[in-house]
Amino acid sequence: MTRQSLSQKLTGNRVWKSIFRVPNTGNDENRARIIAESFFWHIHPVKVKTHSLKITYTWGLGVISFFLFLLLTFTGIWLMFFYTPSVDTAYQNISELETRVNYGILIRTMHRWGAHLMVLAVFLHLCRVFFTGSYKRPREFNWVVGVLLWLITLLLSFTGYLLPWDQLSYWAVTVGTNIAASIPVIGEQLRVLVLGSKEIGQDTLTRFYALHVMVLPVVMSILIGVHFWRIRKDGGLSSPMEQEEDVNGGER
Amino acid sequence: MSPEPREVFPKDTKKTYGLMALVKGTSPMVEKGPEDTVMSWPNLLVMEALAMLGTGVLLLAGSILVSAPLREMANPDVTENPAKAPWYFLNLQELLMHMHPALAGVVIPGIVILLIMMIPYFDRSKKDIGVWFASPKGRKIALVSTMYTLILIPATIIFDEFVRVRSLLNKPEIFPGWIIPIGVTGGLIVVLYAIILFWRPNRREVLVGLFTGFVVTYFLLILSGTLFRGMGMRLTLPWDLPPGALTF
Numbered sequence: 001m002t003r004q005s006l007s008q009k010l011t012g013n014r015v016w017k018s019i020f021r022v023p024n025t026g027n028d029e030n031r032a033r034i035i036a037e038s039f040f041w042h043i044h045p046v047k048v049k050t051h052s053l054k055i056t057y058t059w060g061l062g063v064i065s066f067f068l069f070l071l072l073t074f075t076g077i078w079l080m081f082f083y084t085p086s087v088d089t090a091y092q093n094i095s096e097l098e099t100r101v102n103y104g105i106l107i108r109t110m111h112r113w114g115a116h117l118m119v120l121a122v123f124l125h126l127c128r129v130f131f132t133g134s135y136k137r138p139r140e141f142n143w144v145v146g147v148l149l150w151l152i153t154l155l156l157s158f159t160g161y162l163l164p165w166d167q168l169s170y171w172a173v174t175v176g177t178n179i180a181a182s183i184p185v186i187g188e189q190l191r192v193l194v195l196g197s198k199e200i201g202q203d204t205l206t207r208f209y210a211l212h213v214m215v216l217p218v219v220m221s222i223l224i225g226v227h228f229w230r231i232r233k234d235g236g237l238s239s240p241m242e243q244e245e246d247v248n249g250g251e252r
Numbered sequence: 253m254s255p256e257p258r259e260v261f262p263k264d265t266k267k268t269y270g271l272m273a274l275v276k277g278t279s280p281m282v283e284k285g286p287e288d289t290v291m292s293w294p295n296l297l298v299m300e301a302l303a304m305l306g307t308g309v310l311l312l313a314g315s316i317l318v319s320a321p322l323r324e325m326a327n328p329d330v331t332e333n334p335a336k337a338p339w340y341f342l343n344l345q346e347l348l349m350h351m352h353p354a355l356a357g358v359v360i361p362g363i364v365i366l367l368i369m370m371i372p373y374f375d376r377s378k379k380d381i382g383v384w385f386a387s388p389k390g391r392k393i394a395l396v397s398t399m400y401t402l403i404l405i406p407a408t409i410i411f412d413e414f415v416r417v418r419s420l421l422n423k424p425e426i427f428p429g430w431i432i433p434i435g436v437t438g439g440l441i442v443v444l445y446a447i448i449l450f451w452r453p454n455r456r457e458v459l460v461g462l463f464t465g466f467v468v469t470y471f472l473l474i475l476s477g478t479l480f481r482g483m484g485m486r487l488t489l490p491w492d493l494p495p496g497a498l499t500f
Contacts, residue, residue, distance in 0.1 A: 024293075031291040031292075031293050031294070032291065034293045035292050040292070040293075040297070044292045044296060044297070045292060046291065046292055047289040047290065047291055047292060048289060048290060048295070048296050049288060049289055050288050050289060050290055051288070051382070052296075053290070053295060053296060053299060057382075060299070060300075060303035063300050063303045063304060064303055064307050067303070067304040067308070068307065068311075071308065071311070087326075091325040094322060095322055105319050105320070106315055106316065106319075108320050109315040109319045109320040110311055110312065110315045111320075112320040112500075113311060113314055113315055113318075114311055116339075116500060117307075117311065127467055130371070130463055131385055131460065131463075132381075132382055132383065133375075133380055133381045133382065133383065133386060133456065134381070135371060135372040135375075136372060136375070136376070136378050136381050137372075137376060137378060139372070140372035141372075143369070143372050144369050147365065147368055151365070157340065158338060158341070161338050165325065165326045166322050166323040166324060166325060166326055167323040167324050167326055167332050168321065168323045168332070168496075168499060169326060170326035170327070170332075171331065171332040171335040171336070172335075172337050172338050172499055174335065175335050175336060175337045176337045176338070176341055179344065179348065179353055179356075179358070180357070180358075181353075182352070182353030182354045182357055182358070183354050183357075183358050184354060187354070199328065200326075200328070238381050238382045239381075239382040240381065240382035241288075241382070242378060242381050242382060243378055243379060243380065243381055243382065244378040244379070245379065
């Protein structure tokens with residue numbers, strides 16, 4: 001029996017091979033199969049345009065936004081372990097992260113800064129797509145999905161804002177929801193619908209919590225799935241290779 | 253009655269049975285230039301991993317340096333001054349100070365979002381897809397639009413803060429609340445449009461100019477609401493902001 005190197009032992013056994021079905025042996029056929037015979041086939045083709053790897057074209061903003069969504073999901077679930085959405089305990093739960101939970105403050109901080117960063121990254125991604133004309137045929141509807149994802153990002157951030165139940169949360173949400181109340185005729189009812197009562201209180205916290213940890217993340221996950229699937233089906237990222245002289249009258 | 257036995261077709265040893273589907277159209281490279289592609293593994297996947305890793309490391313470092321704030325427990329009897337929305341809604345809160353709340357908080361954002369969603373259905377040309385700012389002309393238009401917005405939005409805010417539209421005309425309420433703000437906002441857009449037309453742009457270049465105006469306004473109003481609004485949401489210089497005026 002020949003001696004095997006550590007990496008051979010690691011990648012040569014049945015368990016490894018059951019997970020990574022195609023060995024990474026460095027020829028293009030295997031490189032193709034690594035994508036085509038794995039999960040990545042759902043979101044990536046075997047080959048991509050060199051143009052779509054240009055950093056100055058995408059700035060990686062879509063990937064960064066998605067990564068932040070994942071990071072927020074994991075840190076968010078972790079925060080749920082230590083949090084009860086009750087006006088009596090919520091604030092205490094959060095302040096006790098500092099004293100009673102290992103790395104409590106750090107994880108909460110990453111959740112918060114990560115959320116701010118995601119709001120920024122998603123908006124910049126939207127700007128990138130606009131300024132490179134990437135919303136054009138056949139990607140029209142994926143642009144609409146993207147705009148919806150941007151709005152859901154804002155709502156996710158806003159609903160999360162209330163949960164620490166401190167003065168910043170309380171008054172920010174007061175200001176935010178007062179805008180809804182200004183709509184003629186239905187405004188007041190709309191505010192009650194959002195807050196769960198006339199004033200911000202337990203009902204509001206319950207609603208915002210349910211929206212923040214359940215409803216909005218689920219809606220967002222579904223839309224992200226559609227968004228990615230459409231990118232794949234529309235031939236990956238846009239590039240100048242797709243330019244056509246006008247057929248549909250873009251000229252004034 | 254027993255079910256009829258189903259016929260089983262024997263395997264033909266000469267066939268591979270490997271063809272899974274026929275698709276419409278030609279292969280992706282027909283009528284395209286020389287192939288300009290690379291393997292997704294490792295090129296794309298490694299770049300994606302690096303982008304994620306970089307973001308994660310930066311976020312971790314930032315979070316170690318500055319912790320998330322936690323103020324006093326929520327108290328409906330003690331109003332925060334200034335009472336601000338989260339930073340990404342401060343552009344709406346800034347608008348709120350100049351017009352009827354329904355116009356600032358519902359009508360304008362609603363129209364803007366609808367218009368943004370409609371962009372691809374309005375601009376259907378594929379002439380300049382994949383090119384930043386569409387063309388050199390588009391680049392110039394974006395620059396002019398940026399400068400126009402950078403000057404006029406702060407000027408409008410400062411005018412309304414120190415001269416106050418309401419002090420000039422406050423009755424009936426529909427004037428300072430609706431008609432004047434719509435007139436000013438609409439006027440700013442129409443003038444920008446007229447300036448853009450000066451370059452004889454195509455539809456996409458017009459959109460680049462208008463969207464640039466939107467993006468710059470979006471960030472300017474956030475900046476104004478975040479860094480320049482102090483006690484009672486009065487205009488203040490950033491270094492004179494009261495403690496607690498930053499809503500991160």
